[in-house]
Amino acid sequence: MYFSHCARRLVSLLCASLLMPAVMATPAATDLLPSGARTGLLIQPLSASQPRLVQQTGDYFPPASTLKVVTALAALLELGADFRFETELRSSRAGTAVIFSGDPTLSSEDLTQLLTQLRDKQGKDIDGDLWLDNSAFNGYERAVGWPWDITGVCYSAPASAMNLDGNCIQASIYTQADGATRVFVPKHYPVQVTTNARSVSKVQQKSEHCDLELNAGMDNAYHLSGCLAQRKQPMPLKFAVQNTELYLKRRVYALLNQLGITLHGEIRIGSLPQDAPSQQVAIHRSAPLAELLDKMLKKSDNLIADTVTKTLGRRFFLQPGSFSNGTEAIKQIIFSRTGISLQDAQLVDGSGLSRNNRIRLDTMRQILHYLWQNDAKLGVLAMLPVAGESGTLKYRRSMRSDNIRGHIRAKSGSLYGTYNMMGFALDDKGQPDTLFIQYVTDYFPNQRDSDSAEEAPITRFENEFYRALINSEHKTSNAP
Template sequence: MRIILLAITFSIATVSLPSCATGAGHYSALDYLPQGSRASVSIRTPDGKNKLSLNTEQMFPPASTLKLLTALAAKLELGDSFRFTTRAELSGDDLILHFSGDPTLTSDDLHALVRKIKAAGINRIKGDIWLNNSAFTGYERGVGWPWDILGVCYSAPASAITLDRNCVQASIYTQDDGSTRVFVPEHQPIKVETEAVTVTKQGQKSKQCDLELITFDSNEYLLSGCLVKREHPLPLKFAVQETHAYTAAVIRNLLRKNGIRFSGNIELTNQRKGKLIASHTSEALPTLLDEMLKHSDNLIADNLTKTLGANFYLQPGSFNTGTEAIKQILLTKAGIDLSHAQLADGSGLSRNNRITATDMMHVLDYIWKHDNQLHLLAMLPKAGESGTLKYRRSMRKAPIKGHLAAKSGTLYGSYNMAGYSVDASGTPKALFVQFVTDYYPDKKGAEKKDDASGTIPPIFQFEQTFYNDVISYK
């Protein structure tokens, strides 16, 4: 049994003011950050001139900016024609479903595969069904993933058998008698119960309670704690805990829908193979990377990381082989030495990842200089316009809006950004890295007033100042 705190996080963004000094000395924008914060900032023009460089050799947790490394390695090693393939094979009376870690495989895709199986003349499976998960090995979660987020979908397991993003939906209702009830869509093969109580805002403060999630085997979940009374249900998304059990339940249902008789067992295997009868392929790598970068998709990043490990070392992929493959690929194919960097996954979710701003600047520089072949710049979110940067309030207004293309990265206490200032055509004018960690502001401290939001957190006062400096360099 695993006990997991159900955390619901909201991203805030706001900002304002002053200008700054450049160079290796004091940078005035950092004065906005609370005492104890650590920061590394760097601005460079594409011709290699450093306009600002501060603490660029110190190690920082990159958070989701790490996906830039994963994307570059995938482009260099796998190529644009790469696709994940899910295969259906026959071996005697047994059906083998060979999974490849496709992070975009859905129940609808699996349904189409079952229809192909039936079209091949198979109306009955006399033996068993084997789910081949040999593509990956080792942990399904990265070392350094906090226990309290393992129940939510942005930390869904990176598994060879991935279906519906390893994420299931439900909703919880508050009730007048002080209890709660849960609704689970009929097609979701999970069980969710609730012991949570309905409280007022004052009651929540006095009880010091939140909504908590406990997970059990066979994808069973229990909600406990309390929830403030609501007029409408609270949508919930749970990370699938046992991916093979979830997939097996979906398969049984799909066979039944398509009139394929089956009364055997569904088991795991890492060895069984058979004769190919049907297959499904994902979109090509550029489409996967566009989704990964624009929307910071952790599952795509981590399943690609494991696939890089499998492809580079010719063995089942894992977080260990995948992160080492990223280092070796960037060294041998891009000349970027990350031997001192600490990588635990490819998404940046692990608190164990550590790189320097200099490392990140080398990656940005290579991407810019080779974009005619890589085509990665167009995949980056654009400030105030697309992806994870569309609603970031520090980027919504001119002159910043539309003039930064970057990858953000946020963990508890860390606020990062890495990318480019760009002109109207998308051509980089400057490269920049922002690593801020150990950021714990005094909630009661003075904050600048803003007509739209009432207050502006210090991190976003810093950001707007920094971004204005980034775009001011020619």
């Protein structure tokens, strides 16, 4: 009964808000959320000059992955949709070099093709040293504010100038009848993974408060401990590379051996000595930026977002890219090209993974409105996931119902205690007619049993918010 009352009260509030100038909502709008949660809600029909609903607790919110929309805008404005990352192989009398540019999609197959071209053109012997040039970027490979406890998993892989296979290692862990576990890692990964994690029942795991824990070392050695509930099938694991230089050196040595190439010197990190002119041997180009951004927004790819950010810093300031100059470049590019100021925003990466990012609700409103106004030129709206159909929104519980599925294009963003969404509600022809922002942070509900069928408070809240957002009766009343 209480939930039904609150749901009706929320819908009523949203309906009323769509028909009046911008308002500050009453506490009843957040009754579906746990006590203490901060919210920033905004709805603006695209036919109106001002929002019809503004409700916010505080001025600044952690954007989480909704920040990727800002990164995409800056990248398209500065680099253009046809920009491609380039990985170049050059040689001189002083040695041979692979010059990396931070391509977040560079694969082992791409690198193998470059080295194969070297062998075909210059033979099976490399005189002197082979340099792995990572001078495109400098500074931290992980941004300030990335929690230590997620650095071992692939969605927080380091953003390096020398990325390979997403800086991600795929493995699997098996539970065994004797209470032990074992790990399988494909042989081509030059890493070490050990485990002394125990295989226990679900009841025992819960009673002992014992979870599977990962310790990742800078020598790319990983150790699993704690407990894993017994399972019939192996559990997939994805480890983030910790030391990109060491990892790439080992992978290149293995590829040279695989191709029958003899290196008479050593593999070194740095730039090719400039005492002799060099010539290009081979080059690999990534897919166009528009294609990378489509993947970044639909799959919420952090590595693409952060390498694009560093590339913006490199191109805009004519110096090695970093998180510091990359985020400043985003601010300056957007202000100079759109007039939207982000100077009071706290940006420390381009992915939104850092807990230190903060941005105002109205700043994001301006970004969304600009993207809509300039969609014919930028094409960002088609890159956004569709509710219940694509990307990160395909399986989102609050977007599965028939009256919501297919009626929203948006970017989600989640961090610990933060559940965000921003984008556009679509009309009956699939065209955007209303922009919206949902920022929910400091969200800490009472813990519930993982087997419980009861929906989480955030899911109940989103269900009602999105239903009110796309209700056709409201849209017919959007004329100012």
